[in-house]
Amino acid sequence: MTEPVHVIRRLEHALADDDFAWSLLLVGEDQTDKLATLTGDLRGPYSKTGDGKQIASGFSYWGIGPTIAWANATNDPFYLVMKAGAESFLRHWRKVRPHVENGGFHLVSLGVGTGVKDRTILGDMRRQNRNMYYIPVDMSSEMLRMGTLEPVRGARFPMSQVLPVQLDFSIADNMDELGQMLARLIGDDPILFTLTGNTLANFESDEEVLSTITRVLRPQDRLLLEVASTSSLDRDAANAAADEYHQTRAFAEFVTSALRYNTDLKIDNDRIAFRGEVETNDALRVKIVWQNNTGEPIVMGLPDHTEVVLEPEDTILLYTTRKFSTERLKKLTAACDLTPIEHAHSGFRHTRRPSPFGLDLLLLAPGTVEGPAATTLADDIWST
Known part of the structure; x- marks a missing residue:
């Protein structure tokens, strides 16, 4: 009697020549639990400052409506942070790439977004490692379906080496489980984890999330971190940062879509x-x-068919984002025991007046990287 063929192997062959828009997805969470969390957050206390009721990071992209709204916002030329990020990423990646294009890296993309940056990374890395895996991770299954189309089609990356994972990577237990699954799947091969698009800035505690991600990094792994940065920390700069997001109606449609x-x-x-x-x-x-x-x-109906009363001046926090100073990045990486390996920076060039804002791409290693070159580079990065 022959051994049965596992369903995954059969499925790979069954879909190989099928032009229907199939997509595979490994679901890591009970979606009813996520809905309960969102509902609970919307029952938060009264606050005039956005510190009570909230749409937590991740839920802004959760569901088909917010996913479509996000896709529309990313294509809006008035969404300046997104526009600058798209324009600078290829230049930044070319500076970082030599450190990860050899050695047989696999790619784990935390927060897949539109997939455009993953397409660039995969196109370069697969030339050196034809057997690499691409594992996009996101809380939203709809974002995963949309975001993986670009790398798979644009970089001609084989679907048989793609494993989308639905998971909230900001939860420590989830990251532990992901790390264990990756170790069984990939073994000792190095992994490039990516957190691009200033995603780190969206969480209530950036240090807690970065620490949660760092806990699964092994000595051979690397983390590619992209953040929005600022060289000014005064009230005028804070107002200018808020105005960036206020300029685009598409972004307003996106940040309200989870509530809608x-x-x-x-x-x-x-x-x-x-x-x-x-x-x-x-x-x-x-x-x-x-x-x-x-x-x-105002009476607001919730997903569980209960209601909450929004008193005058009460708020719901829809979205949080940040621009990091060099000092803040230095504190974050030190607190999470991360060492900079490479760094690329671009200032915003689309404004008539000089702007303190920019984008930074950092390649980070867990722990202390041996050698004088690494130490010198880290000193150079934090001295800018």
């Missing part, structure tokens, strides 16, 4: 506020909030 699709609240852009502030003297933070400015209570 998960509640019965009528969305009026006159109730959306973009608030910039200096955070702990080493970063700029932008909080985008919905606020009840009607002077009357």
Whole structure:
């Protein structure tokens, strides 16, 4: 009696020559738990400052409506951070690439986005490692389906070497499970983890999330981190950071989409506020909030068919983002025991006046990398 052929092997052959838009997905979480979390967050306490009810990071992209809204926002030329990131990434990646194009790296993309940056990375890395795996990880299964199309089609990356994983990577237990699964799947081969698009800036605690990711890095692994940066930390810079996001209607549609699709609240852009502030003297933070400015209570229906009363001036935090100073990045990497291997920086060049804002791409290694060259480069990075 012959051994049965595993379903995954059969499925690979079954889909090999099928032109239907199939996509495989490894689901790591119970979606009812995620809905319960979102509902609980929307029952938060009263706050005029966006510190009570909230749409936590990840839920902004969760579901087909927010995914489409995000895709529309990324194509809006007035979304300056996205536009600058798309323009600078290829130049930045070319500087970083020599450190990871050899050695047989696989790619684990945390927060897949549109997949354009993954396409660039995969196109280069697969020339050196034809057997590499591409493992995009995102809380939103819809984002995974949309985001993997670009790398697979654009870089002609084989679907048989792609494993999309639905998982909230900001949760420590989830990252531990992901790390164990990757070790069984890949063995001792090195992995390039990527967190691009200033995704780190969207979480309530950037240090906690970076530490959660770092805990699964082995000595042979590397982390590619892309962040928005600032050389100024005053009130004017904070206001300018908020104005960047206020300029695009498509971005406003995106940040309100999770509220629109998960509640019965009528969305009026006159109730959306973009608030910039200096955070702990080493970063700029932008909080985008919905606020009840009607002077009357508003009843909001929740996904579990219960209701919550939004009193006058109560807020719902829709989105958080940041621009990091060099000092903040230095503190973060030190706290997470990460060593810079390479660094690329571009300032914003699309404004008439000099801008303190820019984008940074850092290649980081866990622990301390031996050798004087690594030490000297780290000193050079943090001295800029």
